[in-house]
Amino acid sequence: MRRALFIYNPIAGNRRVPRELDKIVERFQKNNIFLEIYRISKENEELKTIIKDSKHDMIIASGGDGTLGTISKIIINEKINKPFATLGTGTCNNFTHNIGMPEDLFESIDVISKGKTAKVDVGIVNDKYVFLSSLAGGIFVEASFNADLDLKQKIGPFAYYFKAMSEVANIKSYDIEIRTKEKLYKEKAHLVVVLNGTHLGNFSNVLSKSTIDISDGEMELILVKESNPIELANLFFSILKNENKINSDKIIVLKGNEFDIYCDETINISIDGEKGPSLPMNVKVLEKAIEIFIP
Known part of the structure; x- marks a missing residue:
């Protein structure tokens, strides 16, 4: 079974993820992916260390564009060589739309489970903000x-x-x-x-x-x-x-x-x-x- 670090923002969008967390875990497990779960809060000082020290096969983030951007910044700055899965559960979800992820949360989980990846561009501002x-x-x-x-x-x-x-x-x-x-x-x-x-x-x-x-x-x-x-x-x-x-x-x-x-x-x-x-x-x-x- 593949292992994933699952990071979610509980207040993103309509707060669907906290309400359906058990169903999300179940869907990933049916697709042979075991989740270790981290809940984002106002204070996330340990998040960089958790991502950096992760022994998982992949990193999965659920939230809006701001949440996904924050986690991608850590992955890039820390040179973490692991694929990044994105579940757009915020208000607009521009990035997941840009890469063609399905609107449906559980269909997106199935996409991640199939394991197809690609490398994409990111922007960096003043050599600091991603x-x-x-x-x-x-x-x-x-x-x-x-x-x-x-x-x-x-x-x-x-x-x-x-x-x-x-x-x-x-x-x-x-x-x-x-x-x-x-x-x-x-x-x-x-x-x-x-x-x-x-x-x-x-x-x-x-x-x-x-x-x-x-x-x-x-x-x-x-x-x-x-x-x-x-x-x-x-x-x-x-x-x-x-x-x-x-x-x-x-x-x-x-x-x-x-x-x-x-x-x-x-x-x-x-x-x-x-x-x-x-x-x-x-x-x-x-x-x-x-x-x-x-x-």
Whole structure:
């Protein structure tokens, strides 16, 4: 029987995992995987040591993008050579959507049990902070921090939409400067995003799947240029309806393996949905940095 360290966030999403933990253990055991279970809490000082000293065949994490990002950072920084399994049980689950994991929790367990893996890219900020799916700065980012927890558990990602739309009437733009290896870009913009995949805040069509490869050593940087409230709301709803608006003249898309981002003003920064450091920052792509289970 294979052995796995199973790490779960008990308050992620609708808190389904704590309620169905016995069924989860049963499903893994039926698939010949024995779990040693670790419950994430506010204080997790011993988590790095537990992961580093693990004698298990694999590490499995259950939670939202922030939880998965935290554990992947430990795996990468500590150079742990074990496959990483992800169960997206948070509100948006952008990373598990990007790698094609099923929506159903128990179907995802079956995928993990089949043992197919691949190496994927991750982003690293200032040579310190790791992200699996996205980094974002500007408007709407604060909405992800302030969305009501009870509302998120009841209606999922729509809690973010409602909170974000309440900010449209008070939109603010920033003088943002982007440096790549080839060029310097200066724009008055509302939002800057570095994206590893096609999903952002549960928007599934931010970029066309046919053009995205999360193992190619590059990511996409998206700038939403200064717009009036009506233009911004129309852009927001077009993406919500899965209409690909990436060709809008209000959007700039850059592709590369390193970006330097500057702004003289304070901007809220989100890394996989969690609060990040202040600008300026350097963002690099670590190509095929982590081995994960995939369908």
